[in-house]
Amino acid sequence: MAERLASGRHRLSRDEVTAHQKQRLFKALVAVMGTKGFNNTSVDDMIKHAGVSRATFYQHFDSKLDCFMAGFADMQRHAMTAIQAVPATGTPMERFGVMLHRYLGFMALDPRVARLYLLEVYAAGPEAIRRRAALQQEFVAGVGRVFKARSKADRFACQALVAAVSAMVTTALIDDNPDAILALEAPVLKFAERALRAGPG
Known part of the structure; x- marks a missing residue:
């Protein structure tokens, strides 16, 4: 599972937090989709593996395909x-x-x-x-x-x-x-x- 940011205050900027979240989702995409395939992978699969909320996912991507393309x-x-x-x-x-x-x-x-x-x-x-x-x-x-x-x-x-x-x-x-x-x-x-x-x- 992708590494989470520590809870509470940290020194990362908003852009750094965004980049970190995206990288976690990209790693989750590879881990899950690389095993289950594109068609059998859901957004729920990716956010569970990445350890982010559904709201966070949709802050960055419009869909599973959008995440894949990014x-x-x-x-x-x-x-x-x-x-x-x-x-x-x-x-x-x-x-x-x-x-x-x-x-x-x-x-x-x-x-x-x-x-x-x-x-x-x-x-x-x-x-x-x-x-x-x-x-x-x-x-x-x-x-x-x-x-x-x-x-x-x-x-x-x-x-x-x-x-x-x-x-x-x-x-x-x-x-x-x-x-x-x-x-x-x-x-x-x-x-x-x-x-x-x-x-x-």
Whole structure:
């Protein structure tokens, strides 16, 4: 269960209290929805696990979907910040290697979060699916910058590479095998080197 703030007076500002409550709800969402799935999780499930009142939940979110989407945006921000902070020096393949290492590490770090936003997202509906697609396109754009993709063919190569990685990560998550996610690094790098040898950059 998410950690509660101590009762009584504390030194946190209103914004800090709000941020703390939201993080508790995001953690509860992952814990409960990661086990029961999107459709079988209720607001009551989340507030019970988070240790907040129903009124507090609705101060921050309009619905279960709203909470899910806010959690997705929070995850997306953290993931893309880490993944796209690649070194400015090195060959394109070396820089892609850093990006890939961080992406796979992020997906394997907490498989519940990864499954929630890569698999359960489809149960959450069209808006959530669009956000998943947008997340993948951010990754594609980052790969395109690393390889200096300019032509249509270059951009397609980057998109195909990211789609292949995403599909293999998704399969590993379905199989509940985070080690298989990390094991993708070496073969994906070899494949990328062959596929992009005459392509971007």
